[in-house]
Amino acid sequence: MKYLCLVYSNEELLHSLPESPKDSECMAYAQSVQHSGRMLAAEALQSVTTATTVRVRQGQLLLTDGPFAETKEQLAGFYLVEARDLNEAITLAAGIPAARVGSVEVRPVRQLEV
Template identity: 55%
Template sequence: MKYLCLIYDQERDWDAMPPGEADAWLAECMAAEDALRAGGHHLAGEALHPAASASIVRVRKGRLSVTDGPFAETREQLGGFYLVEARDVEEAVRVAAMIPAARTGCIEVRPVVDFTAR
């Protein structure tokens, strides 16, 4: 089954990180991705630009509304994701625990709906 692991962390912590520490953190993230691949779990994954670069799109009563920046001020922002394959939610949680941001922020694990399984 596919699970989406949404990575939430505090952007301001990343912005304040000294270059050497940031390089070490990125190396740890790359190593975690390599481990996910080696374990047969990795399907896709990407980092995202800061929340301030987001555009919020809504259509209400046929009218388009676009708002710049994040919808809500929150402590943690969505910074990236992994799409993983796991037997069940317990295995997906173990996979998510391998993502370094689980130690500093949180990883939201959500099953992906398979519409072909109807």
């Protein structure tokens, strides 16, 4: 089953705390999951200041600079993994270095019926 691990952190603190992961540690973790055959995709995101939120209301396109909501933590990146169950997905998420300074939301991917 596919799981999306959404990595959230306070963008202002992500790289400044003593326990903050370095890019090389994040890459090493991603490569280890890749080599295990469970990695489907992973990407880090640009700063939340580059985000644009898109809404369509009554046929009108509404654009807002920045993220959808004001929060203390922002979406920093994601891992799309293949895991046999939620427990394995949680184990993978716990290994994500950024979990030490933020949080990782684990969600099963829903297959669309088309």
